[in-house]
Amino acid sequence: MSGTPSRLEKILTQGHLAVTSECGPPRGSDPEAITKKADMIKAHVDAINITDNQTSVTRLCSLAACIHLKLKGVEPVLQMVTRDRNRIALQSDILGASSFDIHNILCLSGDHQQFGDNPKAQNVFDLDSIHLIQTVKQMRDEGKFLGGDDINRPPKMFIGAAANPFADPFEIRVPRLAKKVAAGVEFIQTQCIYNLDRFEEWMKQARDRGLHKKVFILAGLTPLKSAGMAKYMRNRVPGMDVPEEVVKRMSGVPKEEQAREGIKICVESIQRLKEVEGVSGFHIMAIEWEEMVPEIVEKGGLYPRPEAG
């Protein structure tokens, strides 16, 4: 590994199961919207991702939100999508983040702008997510910009990316992970896992290629709030695999108990996935439900969080 000052990296290299979560910035400029969410969960997670205009809806920028966390002593993971910025802006923002000693980055391509509040916008995609991984790595390890010039005080960032074990075509899901590893990725946060069998099959294929020894894989989990949400995720969210049995289980309990059932499923998933070789931690995405993260982490047996030495 790269030996950056990242707390997340230290926890992972010391062999602990890491726990990350994420917060979506507000659709306005009130910083409290971020810091309040962070306060709810900071004792229970090692780092908090800040999403970058997720689903292409315009929000307070990821970098500024990360700075708010950093100033409070919370470790941020800067999510960065290549949809909205070219290589000049991306490199510039990486330096900006580094100037605040933000030490984690998650390299993404980003949802298509059609899903957001500006479907008539131009998209950039000067780089893709694999190129962004390469860019951060080059800036950090070689101390050079993409253009070849030297960087004064290069960024020290632990490099992450996403992986979706459930998207199609399934046969290249692991080769795609291998591609990201070859590009230089050091940790992976997966798409939300509801189909544990399929995830375990993906993990097995990753182990067969030894990828679990080259990259830390954090299993992504999102607690379901209701049967309606389960159906919505199954039917409407691209690349999401919610098996029928999960929908049935959620629908099988009275409405007022469904949220509880969703938490239960999430905790059971943690318990099962902890045993899977190659799972290095969990990324808990409780969408607009951040207050549940502490309970999930505690019941999942992941609390207290280790000190990063």
Place this chain on the structure above:
Amino acid sequence: MIVAGKKPIEEIIEQVEPFSSILVAGCNECVTVCEAGGKKEVGVIASALRMYFMNQGKEVKIDEITFERQCDREFLEELRDRADRYDAILSLACGAGVQFMAETYPSLPVFPGVNTSFIGVTEQRGLWTERCQGCGDCILGRTAGICPISRCAKRLLNGPCGGSTKGKCEINKELDCAWQLIIERLKELGRLEDYEKIIPIKDWSCERAGGPRKVVREDVIL
């Protein structure tokens, strides 16, 4: 070929309304094949304009012509001796043709009669789809003959993204995921291992980003 779509007749009328002698000019190349700006469409649009002006009680001369090509000066010159009969030209050629017409007849206002869209193919009559964005640095040799720049909504050089579902793109269930097609074709060619070769960061200076482009061939210049 260049594929163009029809412009709404209301928009066409709005452009040419102030004029009293209008030439509707088609092109016998791409826009004829995609049935947007050939001789047939020239006739249809000219008739619609005549009808409109007649209903308005306005006397407007509408003539028709279809050039062999509007992207070649020698064909555009055919109009030279009678260009002064018109006070506006409605060109049904692609954007290149419209502009070349305007350059050839600088004193005449020229208006576009179609919406030029992309470089593509005829899948079947009435269905044209995009295949190329003229990026100036072709990578089809690395992507099994399927272009991710023109056919992936995010033009990912190392796709597919997580939104690829059952072979379709996240933005539209009717749209094939270009990377699914690439992977299937690599498999068919027995080259699936090529999928893991990272396509490097692209030099976009050969495409639109680098400014208006030109191809110069000293060897064929007369």
